[in-house]
Amino acid sequence: MIPQKTFSEVIADGEGIFQPSVSLDCVIFGFHENELKVLLIKARTTDHWALPGGFVFKEEDLDDAATRVLKERTGINDIFLQQFHVFGSANRSDWNIHRSNLKKDGIEIGPNHWLLKRFITVGYYALVEFAHVIATPDSSSEDCKWWDINEIDELFMDHKQILDKALDTLRLQLNHLPIGYNLLPQKFTMPELQKLYETILNKTLDRRNFQRRITGFGILKRLKETRKGGAHRAPFLYSFDMRKYRKALKQGLHGGW
Amino acid sequence: MIPQKTFSEVIADGEGIFQPSVSLDCVIFGFHENELKVLLIKARTTDHWALPGGFVFKEEDLDDAATRVLKERTGINDIFLQQFHVFGSANRSDWNIHRSNLKKDGIEIGPNHWLLKRFITVGYYALVEFAHVIATPDSSSEDCKWWDINEIDELFMDHKQILDKALDTLRLQLNHLPIGYNLLPQKFTMPELQKLYETILNKTLDRRNFQRRITGFGILKRLKETRKGGAHRAPFLYSFDMRKYRKALKQGLHGGW
DNA sequence: CTTCTATTGCGTCATTATGACACAATGCTA
DNA sequence: TAGCATTGTGTCATAATGACGCAATAGAAG
Known part of the structure; x- marks a missing residue:
């Protein structure tokens, strides 16, 4: 060494x-x-x-x-x-x-x-x-x-x-900030992203509400591919829209006041 | 000196x-x-x-x-x-x-x-x-x-x-946090509290929506007195409910996820 | 003492965000 | 080819938010 x-x-x-x-x-x-x-x-x-x-x-x-x-x-x-x-x-x-x-x-x-x-x-x-x-x-x-x-x-x-x-x-x-770009691979599925959030927060989230919210931020791009081989219905792959992701990093996500 | x-x-x-x-x-x-x-x-x-x-x-x-x-x-x-x-x-x-x-x-x-x-x-x-x-x-x-x-x-x-x-x-x-206890006197009016927020944020807020939101946090107590002498209708005096204020300081205000 | 005026208290309404949940579509497995 | 767990999509009730109306009131003006 x-x-x-x-x-x-x-x-x-x-x-x-x-x-x-x-x-x-x-x-x-x-x-x-x-x-x-x-x-x-x-x-x-x-x-x-x-x-x-x-x-x-x-x-x-x-x-x-x-x-x-x-x-x-x-x-x-x-x-x-x-x-x-x-x-x-x-x-x-x-x-x-x-x-x-x-x-x-x-x-x-x-x-x-x-x-x-x-x-x-x-x-x-x-x-x-x-x-x-x-x-x-x-x-x-x-x-x-x-x-x-x-x-x-x-x-x-x-x-x-x-x-x-x-x-x-x-x-x-x-x-406040979009998290995920630095923790996930380039392409990822919605369940994976959700699991990341759940793991960080140490609590479960409703699948459908999570998707609605996270897509609402407008920082995701849904690809035309799916992740096959997962024993069940193949989920879509996503990647981050880096233009909007960076913008969200600067401006924050919701505001508040 | x-x-x-x-x-x-x-x-x-x-x-x-x-x-x-x-x-x-x-x-x-x-x-x-x-x-x-x-x-x-x-x-x-x-x-x-x-x-x-x-x-x-x-x-x-x-x-x-x-x-x-x-x-x-x-x-x-x-x-x-x-x-x-x-x-x-x-x-x-x-x-x-x-x-x-x-x-x-x-x-x-x-x-x-x-x-x-x-x-x-x-x-x-x-x-x-x-x-x-x-x-x-x-x-x-x-x-x-x-x-x-x-x-x-x-x-x-x-x-x-x-x-x-x-x-x-x-x-x-x-x-995230209730602000005001440390910046305002013991008793204060709603317009004063609003002005504090507006000054910090450097933007104007709607008077009625501000009141609804801030009282919604449950950290205020409205007193029975009003502040007279202000040339117009006398506003009520408020003070902070310190029990709930401290609780909000620890837990944060909205949550998010 | 009355009227005027700016400000305050309290409310409405439409829109949006959120939480809870239903159901059909899909891809592997048996 | 049927079964099944998981995903895609949507609904509904409720809560939160933004925009705004109107009457009450305390001092000022006359």
Whole structure:
């Protein structure tokens, strides 16, 4: 994999190359087999899984850093990526645990090492097409894989809290923004789109009312093909009308006042 | 006012007492004479007005730091305060201007001074009752006062951009959350509440439909008094039903899906 | 003290959006 | 070829919304 040396170098030089005090963590959502998934990494230095994260280079925009982290873990560039909250409790990290864990990994750091300092982390969430992702561990991690949302109990530090907040935000966004382009393949069926919504919201929706509403937004194009092979009546395939989809992304969906 | 000494001390010791790299700025909204106002400060070191802001003490929660800044500028404790965005462009500040300006103020700092470093700032917005605010400049400022939203063209650094984003957020929140408790006096009339909404949204609303909708939320209590002296028919006074108001704050207003 | 006027309280009506549900069409399976 | 689960399409009652009418009222004008 990525040579250990790089990792050590980063650990040693971090203070010189990263913006101090600030980190970012990404909640990367994917949709597969009717389940909402999140990409997690397993650092060698802890027993818990964690959100993919990173630090900000001294001359790098915060948003660019998030894009970089995402690209590194998934290989994907052009995706939906949005910051949603900053987590800034003074006691959110217990880096001394991290220190002893690093020791297990053969890396010793002093008590004033930059990694042990307090970090304020910016939460980003991303929507990606599951099949396009090449899950890639970072240099400090031994694994990187998808987890079902419902199978995640405990994560590293406050990452579970960050994940929950991301999910709340996603559910809210579902009311304003068209969601789906970044989570589904190019062509998809109405039941698939509905299942996506149901999975995110964690509740069932009426099939016919869902279709009426979602088509009412005018962001879908029904293709002339159907998805055959499904043991029953073949549903039509749809794709997003990107002109109207983007317009809806900018203007929002219903208005309100 | 606050002694210059404190300011110099902070300038000198900042690196030791503040979390590096991180700052926060508050967009404090108030409503007065049918206008939406924002509290701004005028630092001695620049010609531009700026959002009240500050840094985070090393052992202080980020949210607590925002509350503290707000308390310091307004004297108010218990208010609506929420982070809305992080501004993290690498080039968002040109602190060299700041340096030469500090010089004018009689304070010299070296080229590697902590104030000249790059800061990532967390934007908070607050809703406060205009009449309760005691606008208080901080130690680096010569003035602190309310500005009409529409009279603000240019601000210090990227603060105008931050203000605009706060306003966007407030307009969005208007669709989910009950707004008003923190911006209006205890008792208010329906036209006053409507004017608040119209001012925030920057559009007119139908008087009768507005009343139907807002009362439909069930967060208002109509009192038995009317506001006399207004040259025409006296409107009823209302106040918020705090039990239902808080419930609406937690659950949101419409739902959507 | 009466009249005038702008504003408020309360209502109607047509249109649209929503929730609940019925039924026929279709593609695989037996 | 019949059975069956699923999809396409539609109906109906109800709720929410937008546009607007009219009488009540408190101060101002005379």
